[in-house]
Amino acid sequence: MSEHDNHLDLKAIEAKLADNTWTHLPETKLSKYIEYLIEKIGRAVSYIWILLVVLVVGNALMRYFFSVNFIALEELQWHLYAIGFMVGLSYCLIHDGHVRVDALVEHRNLRTRAWIEIIGLSLLLLPFCAIVIEYAIPFVTRAYRLNEVSSAPGGLPMRWLIKSTILFAFGLLSLAALSRWLRCFALIRQPKSDHEQ
Amino acid sequence: MLETYEFLVVAMLGSFIALIFTGFPVAWILAGLAVLFSCIGVLSYEYLDWDTYYMTSWRVYGTFVQRIYAQMSNWVMVALPMFIFMGLMLERSGVAERLMVNFVRLFGRFRGGLGVSVILIGILFAASTGIVGASVVLLAMLSMPVMLQQNYSKSFASGIVASSGTLGILIPPSIMLIIMADQLSLSVGSLFMGALVPGLMLGFLYIAYVITNAFVNPKSCQLPTDLPPVTWALITETLLAVIPPLGLILAVLGSIFMGIVSPTEAAGVGALGATLLAVMNKRFSMAMLADVCRRTTITTAFVFGIFLGATAFAVVLRTLGGDEFISDALQSIPLSPLGIVVVILCITFVAGFFLDWLEISLILLPLVGPVVVALGFDLVWFVVLFALALQTSFLTPPVGFSLFYLKGVAPAGVTTLDIYKGVIPFILIQLLAVTLVLFVPSIVLWLPETMYGN
Numbered sequence: 001m002s003e004h005d006n007h008l009d010l011k012a013i014e015a016k017l018a019d020n021t022w023t024h025l026p027e028t029k030l031s032k033y034i035e036y037l038i039e040k041i042g043r044a045v046s047y048i049w050i051l052l053v054v055l056v057v058g059n060a061l062m063r064y065f066f067s068v069n070f071i072a073l074e075e076l077q078w079h080l081y082a083i084g085f086m087v088g089l090s091y092c093l094i095h096d097g098h099v100r101v102d103a104l105v106e107h108r109n110l111r112t113r114a115w116i117e118i119i120g121l122s123l124l125l126l127p128f129c130a131i132v133i134e135y136a137i138p139f140v141t142r143a144y145r146l147n148e149v150s151s152a153p154g155g156l157p158m159r160w161l162i163k164s165t166i167l168f169a170f171g172l173l174s175l176a177a178l179s180r181w182l183r184c185f186a187l188i189r190q191p192k193s194d195h196e197q
Numbered sequence: 198m199l200e201t202y203e204f205l206v207v208a209m210l211g212s213f214i215a216l217i218f219t220g221f222p223v224a225w226i227l228a229g230l231a232v233l234f235s236c237i238g239v240l241s242y243e244y245l246d247w248d249t250y251y252m253t254s255w256r257v258y259g260t261f262v263q264r265i266y267a268q269m270s271n272w273v274m275v276a277l278p279m280f281i282f283m284g285l286m287l288e289r290s291g292v293a294e295r296l297m298v299n300f301v302r303l304f305g306r307f308r309g310g311l312g313v314s315v316i317l318i319g320i321l322f323a324a325s326t327g328i329v330g331a332s333v334v335l336l337a338m339l340s341m342p343v344m345l346q347q348n349y350s351k352s353f354a355s356g357i358v359a360s361s362g363t364l365g366i367l368i369p370p371s372i373m374l375i376i377m378a379d380q381l382s383l384s385v386g387s388l389f390m391g392a393l394v395p396g397l398m399l400g401f402l403y404i405a406y407v408i409t410n411a412f413v414n415p416k417s418c419q420l421p422t423d424l425p426p427v428t429w430a431l432i433t434e435t436l437l438a439v440i441p442p443l444g445l446i447l448a449v450l451g452s453i454f455m456g457i458v459s460p461t462e463a464a465g466v467g468a469l470g471a472t473l474l475a476v477m478n479k480r481f482s483m484a485m486l487a488d489v490c491r492r493t494t495i496t497t498a499f500v501f502g503i504f505l506g507a508t509a510f511a512v513v514l515r516t517l518g519g520d521e522f523i524s525d526a527l528q529s530i531p532l533s534p535l536g537i538v539v540v541i542l543c544i545t546f547v548a549g550f551f552l553d554w555l556e557i558s559l560i561l562l563p564l565v566g567p568v569v570v571a572l573g574f575d576l577v578w579f580v581v582l583f584a585l586a587l588q589t590s591f592l593t594p595p596v597g598f599s600l601f602y603l604k605g606v607a608p609a610g611v612t613t614l615d616i617y618k619g620v621i622p623f624i625l626i627q628l629l630a631v632t633l634v635l636f637v638p639s640i641v642l643w644l645p646e647t648m649y650g651n
Contacts, residue, residue: 049494052278056461074272085498092498092499100221101551104218120219125222135262
């Protein structure tokens with residue numbers, strides 16, 4: 001057969017699939033700071049998956065070959081996983097990774113979509129964050145006061161620490177939502193000719 | 198006449214369906230509606246004296262936090278990011294490219310051989326990702342140019358790619374099956390086993406169709422003339438390309454089936470194995486590892502974003518009496534139990550036009566699962582049917598998900614109409630498979646029963 005370049009060009013795939021709608025959102029001073037912070041935290045937390053792979057495989061090997069179980073290490077697995085996906089929520093938001101059904105609004109202009117985004121953030125996402133944070137505070141402080149530990153023998157201590165991931169993650173998620181809100185607002189306030197074809 | 202709480206249930210489901218079309222992220226629509234309808238429920242109970250079922254106090258908000266924590270401490274779900282990591286790593290490991298090159302050289306000389314190769318790669322790869330978009334895109338980029346170059350008709354090539362990419366959500370170890378097992382408290386192992394035979398059966402039916410079509414309609418896939426002769430070296434090289442990924446998938450599945458390791462551990466081993474394959478193919482670098490990690494975070498987060506939203510939504514719906522309402526409504530359909538299952542499958546099929554399998558598995562499946570059990574059916578059998586219905590839905594024009602993804606990455610000149618024409622035979626095969634499984638449940642149940650006993 002004639003030479004066909006068989007190297008998968010992942011960049012090209014991405015470019016073809018990317019939703020370009022949101023790339024034109026203007027930034028504001030505050031949104032830049034917030035996204036910088038979340039980007040740093042998100043990247044750092046991403047390395048948790050390597051740790052998790054090693055831990056899962058290590059535990060399996062130890063159990064299989066030496067028949068030893070470390071409850072603490074097994075619990076550490078879901079602790080890592082929980083931190084990874086919870087903190088990831090905000091990282092995913094600033095990269096616009098949360099799934100949308102945009103078949104009907106794809107071709108609407110950006111201004112309309114920014115309005116929808118602002119209304120959605122204000123009435124749906126931010127209230128949810130607020131409720132979760134409000135009810136997570138007693139949840140965490142209770143665990144702290146009672147000095148709650150794992151119920152399994154040999155399990156990890158300081159349950160309040162992993163429980164406070166909820167506060168940390170939803171704090172970041174609220175920040176990410178705020179940054180998005182500001183950027184959509186900045187777009188709406190721009191004079192019309194700037195961004196519309 | 199509807200009770201007041203039933204009215205709230207209908208309003209809640211209705212708002213969800215209406216709001217998803219605004220293009221706002223589905224996860225936050227679910228979460229926000231959960232907050233909103235709890236508020237409406239409690240306020241109308243307190244001030245309007247409505248019957249709101251069990252929605253009578255703000256304590257429901259406390260449940261949200263408990264459910265989030267339950268999700269965090271759900272050990273089975275640790276498998277999910279591991280499988281996502283494995284899929285992303287395999288995608289970048291160069292394994293697919295090597296397979297394609299070798300399969301083309303070896304099987305390209307037979308009528309339909311190239312098409313069959315694509316289906317085989319689809320089965321191998323799909324097994325690792327289970328995300329529809331990902332496998333369709335991968336297969337399309339990999340094989341569409343080659344097939345078109347060898348004068349496959351555009352519609353034939355499109356049909357092959359769309360259908361074998363979609364097969365992945367059914368063939369274990371798919372993350373869809375893990376989530377479905379978690380939602381219905383089934384064992385991941387037995388669900389994987391239940392899906393294995395129907396998945397492979399579909400694969401064989403696809404292959405049979407491709408070969409038949411190649412002989413009946415030779416114009417749709419002409420033979421290349423410039424292939425190197427078959428030598429032992431070529432055969433060895435092909436085997437060397439096939440064995441590592443095949444071995445990895447078999448090791449992951451086998452160790453789950455034999456009960457040696459939990460799905461979480463198998464996923465961890467799979468992730469490590471995929472990394473080793475990337476190292477072997479000289480595609481590994483620290484930058485690539487960092488990229489895979491970053492993407493794992495994004496993919497995992499979008500999956501769990503919907504998880505958190507859907508759990509909150511489900512809690513509120515249940516507190517408002519939604520479960521009973523849906524269950525009563527379904528059971529009052531004047532049809533035989535099997536007829537009701539068919540109705541549920543049709544609803545699933547239509548839902549698949551608008552929502553991805555994730556939302557459907559998290560919202561619809563937990564609502565209909567108990568109804569199916571109440572009707573006296575086996576849940577593993579039903580879940581496989583459910584998955585088949587979703588798969589068919591993703592292939593069905595004009596709105597099937599797979600077709601959109603394919604159109605997005607197909608080479609210039611492949612029209613939407615080509616794609617629609619190409620998938621029709623595969624949709625018929627899907628319908629055949631659904632019918633077979635519906636009337637011959639042992640296609641699903643035979644393997645788990647043989648392996649695990651009854």
